[in-house]
Amino acid sequence: MKYKTYTKQFILLLILVVILFFLNISFGSVSIPFKAIFAILFGDESIKESWQTIIINFRLPKAITAILVGSGLSISGLLMQTLFRNPLAGPFVLGISSGASLGVALLILGTSIFGGFSYLINSNWSIAIASSLGSFIVLSGVIFAANKVRNTMSILIIGLMFGSFTASIISVLSYFSEAQQIQQYVFWSFGSLGNLSWDEISIFIFIYLIGFAGVFAIIKPLNSFLLGEKYAKSLGINIKKSRIIILIITSLLTGVITAFSGPIAFVGLAVPHITKLIFTTSNHKTLIPATAITGAIVLLICDIIAQLPTSEFTLPINAITSLFGAPIVIWLLIRKKKLYI
């Protein structure tokens, strides 16, 4: 006997990603026939120019962002759940997304109060760095606390406290900020998958790939963590090193995602559990790619819903993920009675 491979599930989900990707691109306020979309994607330049612009510069980047955000947040959630051996862990619950928000808030709102660095606001690198730093600092705080208190329940509560702590700092900052900055921050916090230029997408992909490559390097430690840290150590795993790598990957992924698309709730918590329902394994060699694909699917669907097909309005993506994420988590708990790491 060897490990199960789940080839069938992987193929089905990948097909689903492709279908949803095209559906995602075909929906929007301007209706463009399927045929034209295919033609544009395959480089046919005889199609109407306005359609080409919409597809190439708006819808394609948005669909790619949806895939990056969905898979990245879901992987972060999976890493947190395994590291803390707690099924309720996730970038949002542990305050890591809030940390990223704080970083961005300090940048956008802080500059209006303290002045000086206003040129930084418009640089996307600085938002990415600020939010990664913010998530890194909060995650380090949570890990530091986790080393002091062994009880996982306490760790989650500490994470929640970090979350509300950063939220209140943001409130204080916005109280003293100017309306324009507040508006800029609020729009950012609604979350959005669109509005990214190809330059920004390439920054996004670059950082994402670093994080993603790192994840595959820690499959072994992640698997050993399933037995607890004492067993992991007795299997020759360097606990401290693995923990730091997980910390860096999670803050990098959560940080860059939050920077470019705002704080997006529930994906990181819910998707790993949906994945574990489909792939009934705890082996990270399977779970990591599976979670990434499922995350991409979930966000592509959420984004299609957010566009309200055939209407001119687009809802904030953050509202959609919570609107669907919260009931899914409740349903999972009621139906399965139990969640696994």
Add this chain to the structure above:
Amino acid sequence: MSKTRKHIVIETNNLTIGYQQKKANKVIAFDVSLLIEKGKLVALIGENGIGKSTLIRTISKVQNQLSGKIFLKGKDLTTYTNKELSTNLSLVLTEKLPESQLTVFELIALGRQPYTNWVDSLSETDVQKINNAMQLTEVLHLQSHRFYELSDGQLQRVLIARALAQDTDVVILDEPTAHLDMHHTFKIFQLLKKLVATTQKTIIISTHQINLALEIVDDLIIMKSNEVISGDKKELLTQNKLQNLFPEEILTFNKQIQQFVINRNE
């Protein structure tokens, strides 16, 4: 005595165990001198709170000693890397496993981690060792079950199989029969005895099943507040080392039947 040095797997010199604290170190036991031979089933006995778990954690390098030396297969334990130690010493712990979806096979396969590649793929040898471990512990039929579906007795066998799959000369078990009834306790002891005989591994268990241990094991490590000693069971018994293991008012060691018995005040 015929104790040639190369048969000794664990040896300690002037070992002091305990916890490092900011002001003064908390000493749990001092002058611990152990000499444990290859291919023996060794029981670590002593009353609650005497420091059995601390001793186990120290000789398995989960925590550091306060002073003194520990030698594993002739080499100073502090010079072992985690990786190197993982191919020489394996553990079965009492603490509850995190709630994952691991199957019995996957759980036992984790024992192969010191030998697998960076993505944790199993080679032919790995699969063979895992199957062998499952056969020896008689859990083959459980391999596709989830570990949380198992009874305590089955889970204990699976954890032992995981340690066997790790393929180490020394296996240390912390109270493997803590949650088991008499029947299953006996079966675990029997299994360990069989494993020592068939694999020539050294197996050390801490246990409160002293009467059973006295019948089955080869060697003893006796922990009392004034001394910690190890040695051949029969030799230690002739030296009366089991007297005063517990406060004498309730239990006394009966030399004739070589068991602890309850005092009858008549």
